[in-house]
Amino acid sequence: MSQQPIFDSRDARYKTPYGAVPAGTEVELTLRPPRAMGYSRVTMTARFEAMENQIKMLPVRWRGMEGDRDLFSVTLDTGNYVGLVWYSFALERLDGAHRQELGPYQLTVYDGAEQVPDWFGQGVTYQIFPDRFRRTRVPDPTGMVGGRWVHAAWQEEPEYRPDANGEIRNRDFFGGDLKGVMEKLDYLHSLGVETLYFCPIFEAAENHRYGTADYHHVDPMLGSDEDFSALCEKAHQLGMRVMLDGVFNHTGYVSRYFNGDGFYPEQGACQSQDSPYRSWFQFIHWPDRYESWWGIYSLPAVNESDPGYRNFIFGGADSVVRRWLRAGADGWRLDVADELPDDFVHGIHQAAREEKPDAVVIGEVWEDGSNKIAYGVRRKHILGGHCDGLMNYPLRSALLAYLQGGDGEQFVKTMETIRENYPPFAFYSAMNSLGTHDTPRILTLLGVGGDCRERSREWRAAYRMEPDQRRRAKELLRLGAALLFAFPGSPTVYYGDEAGMEGFEDPFNRRTYPWGREDMELLGWFSRLGHLRRECQPLRRGDIHYRAGKGPLLAFTRSVDGETVLAAFNTGDTTASLRLEADERVQLLLGSARFQVSQEGHVLVLPPRSGSLLTLLRTCQTEE
Helix, strand or coil, rough: CCCCCCCCCCCCCCCCCCCEEEECCCEEECCCCEEECEEEEEEEEEEEEEHHEEEEEEEEEEEEEEECEEEEEEEECCCCCEEEEEEEEEEEEEECCCEEEEEEEEEEEECCCCCCHHHHHEEEEEECCHHHCCCCCCCCCCCCCCCCCEEECCCCCCCCCCCCCCCCCCCCCCCCCHHHHHHHHHHHHHHEEEEEEECEEECCCCCCCCCEEEEEEECCCCCCCHHHHHHHHHHHHCCCCEEEEEEEEEECCCCCCCCCCCCCCCCCCCEEEEEEEECHHHEEEECCCCCCCHCCCCCEECCCHHHHHHHHHHHHCCHHHHHHHHHHCCEEECCCCCCCHHHHHHHHHHHHHHCCCCEEEEECCCCCCCCCCCCCCCCCCCCCCCCHHHHHHHHHHHHHHHHHCHHHHHHHHHHHHHHCCCCCHHHHEEEECCCCCCCCCCHHHHCCCCCCCCCCCCCCHHHHCCCCHHHHHHHHHHHHHHHHHHHEEEEEECCCCHCHHHHHHHHCHHHCCCCCCHHHHHHHHHHHHHHHHHCHHHHHEEEEEEEEEECEEEEEEEECCEEEEEEEEECCCCCCCEECCCCCCHHHHHHHEEEEEEEEECCCCCCEEEEEEEEEECCCCCCC
């Protein structure tokens, strides 16, 4: 008896069309049980979750045989429904002696009426932590919010020790600024960067600026509002766009709105019940007990259902979302998107599109965003009209596991689940990264194999890899970066990863960029990858088909308009071989793979811990 499954939702013989579908699609489903099993009756149950879990029972009709298999088929009409459908099958024999159930399976039905801009997923994104990228002067923090101090030397270690009160207040700054970024736009362009993603740039007391103090102005240590517009204009001239970090779930304790320390002349929410900002916050006991983000007192949570706050962020003609798009930004990345109500995210999305039709909204979600439940609610992140794409942490997790000795087959399974569950616009507009400001440096993780949280902060601050350890980590990073740049979605580089920066968790992953001390070998690799991503259409817009995924071997193709790129990887300590078809030839674009013709046929030989990108060619076969 063959090993074919009875049903496989990722195989066109069983389900068409593939994956998520726009509302109104009729989905064809076919079961193929072996005739020897004797099934004579099949029933499908479909639960429409967003319609108060309405259940539909559909008969699955027998329509003939194919070899030793019975064929049972049914059509599921999605109508005008938008949401998740959970469907399953029950197979029964005439004698009732045997019953088999399959499922439930997820079907994502999205609103396909809107045209989603596709520019974000095509090119390279570069994430900048503004205080640590480049400075043009040592700033004077006098008069600035937050009681800051500035490191005199750019190469100093960020402050990681608690203060006298046992707090880590993040008030040490290095003085990176927008003019510094402008000075390095040519460098970023040489890396193939097409989108600059800035961690928050608005006035804030902490160096990370995730506790916003004033949404209407650039932090003065970074420069002026005019500097931001000038930066956007210059970036646009180089073919780059700019994405801002929107932190709308909470503000700063030290802010114009909460004004916990009284820095601002206006009466904040904790100073007066008559403050215009009082209704923005949720006090348990005014003024000293209030809801905050993850219980962190310095980040008071806002009430996103408050009409005044909604108007301020996205509803008004001069709302935060609109004014910064007018100032030059091209999109927003939403911090903790799954902690914002769906209708709030929809309002941001609508305002952004009205202000700039090709603006994009990318959400921070760490899990599968198609079925994420947050605060007891199934979220609508990628069903249309909310987020155009998400940060692809599932890819990062799968890629890290693969690089650290995991099975290529598991990588394929994990990423095919995402491809199946996500609407195409979301899959191809994902923000794909190996590291961010919220994770340890990728080079350190690959070299050490973990985050070493069991060691002291003093040890983690001082730690640097040994040469052999770093050499192996670099090999794996080159491989991982090649996979990242070859995969659908925007390959996103966290500043300094291309230069070989090391470091564990915050603040060690937020050290200053090592200008003049870059790892030139890694830098050259990332530059070549960026050039390929910018120039190679299959890498920008191509579909994906897996050719291999077992043990340390992983390979897939990206194809569009008759052009195909083969991406092949080997994380093992010995060479690996990928068998090619008889009419296939390859031309090396990047890497060290070798094409060989042997008695076993045409094979691609991959050195240990390496990744290669190749143009896949076909030759015409003629009969002799």
